[in-house]
Amino acid sequence: MEFHVTMSSVALSNAIRALAFTVPVCLTAAVAAAQTTRPAPDLSTMSLEDLLTVEVVSAASKFPQEVKEAPASVTVVTSDEIRRYGHRTLADILRSVRGFYTTYDRNYAYVGMRGFGRPGDYNTRVLLLVDGHRLNDPIYDMAPIGTDFPIDVALIQRVEVVRGPGSSLYGTNAVFAVINVVTRTGAQLNGVRAEISGGSLGTRAGSVSVGQLFGDGRELLLAGSIYAASGAKSLYYPEYDHGAPAYGVATGLDHDDSKNLFGSWAVGHFTLAGAVASRGKQVPTAAFDSVFGDDRLKETDNRAYLNATYEGAVGHGWSLTGRLAYDYYGYEGVFPTDYGEPEPVLWLDHARSHMASGEITLRRRFARSHLVTVGSEVRRQFENSMSAEDNTGSVVDVQRPGTILGAYVQDEVRVFPWLLLNAGARVDRYPTFGTRATPRAAVVLLPRTQTAIKILYGRAFRAPNPYELYYYFAMKDRTLGPEEVRNTEVVWEEYISSRVRTSVSAFDYRVDEIIEQSALDDTGADLYFRNAGSVEGSGVEAEVEVKLARGLSSRLSHAYVRAHNAVSGVAVSNSPHQLTKLGLQIPAGVFFLGIEGQYVGERLTLAGEPLKGSVVSNLVLTSPPARRFSFTLGLYNVFNHSYWDPGAEEHVQQAIAQDGRTARARIRVRF
Amino acid sequence: MPPPAEISRILRPALLVLAMAIAFPAWQGEAGQVSDAQVKAAFLFNFAKFVQWPGPTDGPLVIAIAGDDYFAEIVTQTIRGRNINGRELTARRLATGDDPAGCQVLFVGLTRPSDVADLMQRIHQPMLTVGETVQFLRDGGMVRFYLENNRVRFEISQKNALAAGLKVSAELLAFAAR
Numbered sequence: 092m093e094f095h096v097t098m099s100s101v102a103l104s105n106a107i108r109a110l111a112f113t114v115p116v117c118l119t120a121a122v123a124a125a126q127t128t129r130p131a132p133d134l135s136t137m138s139l140e141d142l143l144t145v146e147v148v149s150a151a152s153k154f155p156q157e158v159k160e161a162p163a164s165v166t167v168v169t170s171d172e173i174r175r176y177g178h179r180t181l182a183d184i185l186r187s188v189r190g191f192y193t194t195y196d197r198n199y200a201y202v203g204m205r206g207f208g209r210p211g212d213y214n215t216r217v218l219l220l221v222d223g224h225r226l227n228d229p230i231y232d233m234a235p236i237g238t239d240f241p242i243d244v245a246l247i248q249r250v251e252v253v254r255g256p257g258s259s260l261y262g263t264n265a266v267f268a269v270i271n272v273v274t275r276t277g278a279q280l281n282g283v284r285a286e287i288s289g290g291s292l293g294t295r296a297g298s299v300s301v302g303q304l305f306g307d308g309r310e311l312l313l314a315g316s317i318y319a320a321s322g323a324k325s326l327y328y329p330e331y332d333h334g335a336p337a338y339g340v341a342t343g344l345d346h347d348d349s350k351n352l353f354g355s356w357a358v359g360h361f362t363l364a365g366a367v368a369s370r371g372k373q374v375p376t377a378a379f380d381s382v383f384g385d386d387r388l389k390e391t392d393n394r395a396y397l398n399a400t401y402e403g404a405v406g407h408g409w410s411l412t413g414r415l416a417y418d419y420y421g422y423e424g425v426f427p428t429d430y431g432e433p434e435p436v437l438w439l440d441h442a443r444s445h446m447a448s449g450e451i452t453l454r455r456r457f458a459r460s461h462l463v464t465v466g467s468e469v470r471r472q473f474e475n476s477m478s479a480e481d482n483t484g485s486v487v488d489v490q491r492p493g494t495i496l497g498a499y500v501q502d503e504v505r506v507f508p509w510l511l512l513n514a515g516a517r518v519d520r521y522p523t524f525g526t527r528a529t530p531r532a533a534v535v536l537l538p539r540t541q542t543a544i545k546i547l548y549g550r551a552f553r554a555p556n557p558y559e560l561y562y563y564f565a566m567k568d569r570t571l572g573p574e575e576v577r578n579t580e581v582v583w584e585e586y587i588s589s590r591v592r593t594s595v596s597a598f599d600y601r602v603d604e605i606i607e608q609s610a611l612d613d614t615g616a617d618l619y620f621r622n623a624g625s626v627e628g629s630g631v632e633a634e635v636e637v638k639l640a641r642g643l644s645s646r647l648s649h650a651y652v653r654a655h656n657a658v659s660g661v662a663v664s665n666s667p668h669q670l671t672k673l674g675l676q677i678p679a680g681v682f683f684l685g686i687e688g689q690y691v692g693e694r695l696t697l698a699g700e701p702l703k704g705s706v707v708s709n710l711v712l713t714s715p716p717a718r719r720f721s722f723t724l725g726l727y728n729v730f731n732h733s734y735w736d737p738g739a740e741e742h743v744q745q746a747i748a749q750d751g752r753t754a755r756a757r758i759r760v761r762f
Numbered sequence: 763m764p765p766p767a768e769i770s771r772i773l774r775p776a777l778l779v780l781a782m783a784i785a786f787p788a789w790q791g792e793a794g795q796v797s798d799a800q801v802k803a804a805f806l807f808n809f810a811k812f813v814q815w816p817g818p819t820d821g822p823l824v825i826a827i828a829g830d831d832y833f834a835e836i837v838t839q840t841i842r843g844r845n846i847n848g849r850e851l852t853a854r855r856l857a858t859g860d861d862p863a864g865c866q867v868l869f870v871g872l873t874r875p876s877d878v879a880d881l882m883q884r885i886h887q888p889m890l891t892v893g894e895t896v897q898f899l900r901d902g903g904m905v906r907f908y909l910e911n912n913r914v915r916f917e918i919s920q921k922n923a924l925a926a927g928l929k930v931s932a933e934l935l936a937f938a939a940r
Contacts, residue, residue, distance in 0.1 A: 134796070134804035135840050139937045142808065145801050146912050157829070157874055160858060276896050308900045359900055402875050403901070410879045454876060460859060462880075505859045540831050717912070 159543045161253070162503075162513040162533030164582045164596050164632075168250040170275070175676050175685040177711030177725035178244060179755065181236040181272070188252050189634045189648035192670055192691050193236070194736040196747050197322075197345055198374050198390060200237030204254070204267050205598065206628045206654030206666040210697055211739030216266035216553055216574075216602075218257060222274055222364060224398045227264045228420040229444045229472050232556045234264070238349045241368030241394045243298055243316040245286065246353060248275045255598075256551030256578050259515045259531035262468070262497045263554040266576045266602070274364070276357060277302040277310030283762040290725075290755035292345075293321025310357040319348040323750065326375050330743045331383045344375035344386055360403035367395040378741045382435040385427035393421040412452040420444045428481070436482045442558070445474045462503040464515070470495040475557040489561045493522040495554075511535040519552075523560060524572050527552050545582040552576065555620070559606055565619035572622050575603045592636045599629040601657060608740060626663055628654035642683065646674040664699070665737045667692035685711040696737040696745040705734030716759070723757040799833050801914040802907055803840040806867060806892065809905065810846050812934035813890050815866055816927040823849040823866050828856035828881055830871030837869070865889060870903065878903075888927040904928070905938075915939045 134142065158165045166188050178184045182200040185191045194201040194208060202214055219226040219234035221242060227234050235241065250272050257265030280302020287297045298316030305311070322345025332339030349370035356363045371391040377383040398416040405411045424440035452466035471494045479487040501515030516530040531549035538544070555571035580598040587593065605624030611617035630652030638644045650670040654663045669692035677684040687709040694702045711725040728751055735746035810823055823846055827834040834855040841851040854865060861884055862868050868885065870893035872878050878895055882902055885891070892905040899906050899919040904926070906917050918938040923930050 134800055135807050135844060137804060139805075139808050139812075139934070142801060142804055143913060143915065143937065145796055145914070157872065157877065278896055308897075310896075357897065357900075402879070404879050404883050408883055410876055410883065412876065454880065456859070456880065456884075459861075462859070508857055717910075 159584060159586065160511060160535055160537070162511075162531070162535060162545065162547060163257075164254045164545070164580070164584075164594065166252040166254075168252070170248050172674075172676070173244060173247055173250075174716060174723065175683045175711065175713050176674060176687055177685060177709065177713070177723055177727075177755065179725075180238060180244060181240045181250070181270075184244070184247075184250055185236060185252075185270070186689055187672060187674055187687060189672060190254070190632050190650040190652075190670060191252075192667060194665060195237070195749060196378070196736065196738060196742065197326075197376055198372055198378060199233075199235075199239065202234070202236055203665060205600065205630060205650075206652035206663065206668075207267060207602070207626060208665045209663075210665050210737045211608075211741060215264060215556070216576075218261055218263075218265040218269045220269065220271040221366075222362075222398070223271065223400070223414070224364075224396065224416055225261075225264075225418075225448075226394075228394070229418070229446050229470075230420065230422070230442045230475055230477065230557050232264055232553070234270070235370075235392065235394075238318060238320075238347055238372075239368075239370040239392050241351055241366045242272065242274060242353055243300075243314060243351055245298065245316075246274050246300065246312075246314055248273045248279065255547060255580055256529070256531065256549035256576055258519075258529040258551035259517045259549060260466075260499055260501065262495075262517060262519050263552060263573070266551040266553050266574070274353070274355065275302070275312065276355065277312040278304035280312055284759060285762075286757060286759045288723075288755060288757035291753035292323060292750065293319075294753075294755065295319055308359070310355075312353070312355045314353045315351065317348075317350045320346070322346055322373070323375070326748070328376065328383075328744055330745075331377060337384045339383075341375035341377075341384060344373050344384070344388070346373040347371075360401050362400045362402070363397070364400075365395070365397040369393045376738075376742055376744060376747060378739075379426050380428060380741075382427040382429050385435055387425050387427050387437065389425050391423040393419075393423075395419040407455075409453055409455045411454075412450075414448075414450040416448045418444070418446040418448070420446075430482070438479065438481045438486075440477075440479045440487075442477045443474060444472055444476070444557075446470060446472045460505045464499075464501040464503075466499050468495075468497040468499075470497075477558065477562050487562060487564075489557075491557050491561050493557075495522075496520040509537045511537070519554070521554055521573075523555065523570070527554075527573055541586040541588075543582075543584040543586075545580075545584070547578070547580040547582065549578050550576060551578070553606075555606055559620040563618050563620070565611055565617045569619060569621070571606060571620055572604055574605050574622070577601050577603075590638050593634065595631070595633045597629075597631045600627070602626045603657075625657035626654055627657040628652055628663075628666075642676060642678045644674075644676040646672070648672045662695060664695045664697050667694045667704070669704070681715050683713045685709070685713065687711075691734075694737060697740065698745050700745060702735050702737060702746055705732060706730075707732060707734065719761050721759045721761075723755075723759075725755045725757075727753045727755070797836075798909060798914050799836045800840070803833070803837045805907070805914065805916065806837060806869060807841055807844065807846075807851070809890060809892070809934065810851070810867060812931040813923075814929040814931070815888050815890075817888070819847070819849070821849065822852050824852050824854050824864060825867040825869065826854045826856050826862050826865035827869045828860075828862070828871055829858075829873070829877070830869075831855060833869065833871055862889065863887065867892065869893070870895075870898070875901070890923070890928060904930075910939075 168184055173184060182193045185202055186193050191204045202217055213231050214234035215232035217234050253269045257269040280300060284300045289295045296318040300314035302312045326341045328339050351368040353366045371389055374388045381388045396418045401413040422442040426438040427435035428438045430436045448470040450468040454464045456462050472492055476490045497517055497519045499517035504512040506512055513533040516528055518528045520526050529550045529552055534546040536544040553574040560571055578600040582596040584594040603625045604622035606620050607623045608618055608620055632650040634648035636646045654666045671690040673688040675686040690706045692704045696702060708729045709727045710729050713723045714721045731752040734749050736749060738744045738747050806825055825837055827837055838853040841853060844851050867890045870878055870881060878901055891903045893903045894907050902922055904919055904923045908915055916938055920930055
């Protein structure tokens, strides 16, 4: 395999290129905006009856005040965008967001941002929520963003990506971003929908969803979906090419299957929601020292949760959000391993956790200008068990229940109509390392209604999880502390008109006490974790978004970042300096054409070899969703560009080839 | 595997040109296309005609818009120079934290349930509340806009209106979807 070493880019010329990119688009957008504010047709003389018949071309999206005044740089991806760009998973959605990139090793999908995406990291530094409910599991802290995400993407109403440390409100994992997936409600679905889809690589999926709004305002939603993909038929890995019998080719070993059930019930101020999901992935890369070509190498994740929320006013100006939840997570791994015996030995890995959690948040306005939020959370993990066995019997058997407590407070002060101050802190108590406090402060300046300038400082932490603390025998005499992050950021958002938005942000962060895997000796047999690494990163991001009433919309973003080991100064692996994303939604009659182009700059593998940058383009055609029949036709990686993602410690492969051009067709029926 | 051409070098400026080309139709402006904001603003104006507030019925009729500056602008344009039953119509933009006192109609353009609840709590006089969030009526709101088949529809909670002392005429109720 050859990796082409590109000429190193000069930082300055890249910054200039980034500006040259966005400035003309900004100018175009500004002129376009000036042209489109025409006087409204005189609808005020129309009768009620006639107004009900007026066809609006499509909903003109708003740029919500909450985004403008939020103490963070926020990106919202709507269900219209998800549908029109043909996003198949949450990973597809995140790939379209400024500054984010994903890595896929034919096992799990990993997300990186701001130049931080360590190969093999289980998305522990991003907090993933569904309707405010934490999804990172208690054992591995993993945020599932691929086909292991437990909710069908078609049920997503919007995805809120809040950049920066969020530990001052949410505790652990909210290091680089908090991603909240908001699901549709029964009333929004309003009817029965059935969908089937098929595509390249033996992909087939089906789903049924039912939504109902009852007379007294109660809403019910029930949905189920199944998905199966045979995956890439044959994958060649030269690292495993030792001649006969396989010659390094993994045939029919990329199978991916998942099934989900989701339901939500809303009555008055209460909402009850739950999901059950299972996902199994066959792993063709022979990761984790497994026998190459064995079709039993597979990892399965099972999730289930039930979440009850109360949201409403409780008198005297107080509003309350109360949450009670029960979570289950189960993991099964089968690893055929070569013990020197004629047949591979199966190493079986299991993990299971049961958790009950409760949270109360109170908000109240004081003295007209203070909005105070106070909250407290309890997470009781009844069972955090990990076990493993091979042909000799049990090799790992650990059971570590625990309780995590957190309390937080935040004050949003409107000092002047044009000046907002936001300060908050959270204290968490862990059974392992004790107490940790994380503060956050933000200054939001609003010199005019169309401008927001944000100066942000925040700290976050990532607590060591049971897997890192207890799984390996060598951890018996060792302890781990949490990772600590410090982040400073300046954001300038400009809402040129209601339809055009631009933003520029500059950030600087430092992550310390990074939990890294090490080996006691060269055999790799005695693995353990320790707080060792430190990474520093800084960069600039810019974005332009134009949304027109016709539905025509374009979004262009560029992110430039440099991340390096804070001690040695060496550049970090899997950290692209540049990320450019373009999205276009073009109405064509009643249809929509969604075009995406995503450039991921050069990245280093774990071994320090450079992987060429890649451009992936997608083309999707969608028909109006409100009709009885609707369809989506998508072509992904349209130009069949070959590109690789870096491999992790568990891979012999330095880089893992990604899929070429694939197609997907989806047909939906409404009853 | 043959190396792909330096696609990034060619595609990036090409994508930029494409982006500008796409924005080009915007240069032509919009012709005869109606946005949902314009229809909703017209509805607000109409609602004021079919609702009776308790107490004195003189003085200006104020429509407050919270959480959507663009919509506030559209409403201002729509009601310019109009009056209802001799009462002058004015629009008022509410910033976060502002009190909706002195308004007869309140449009809640906020999306977060906690923000909506927060604003609704600060209402201390009879006011027609109009919103768009899915649970707006359950939160005590009176009228809710939603889109169906690319047309703006609304639903009314007569119960919530009566509780605040407002009388909604039968004519308006007849046009409400549910």
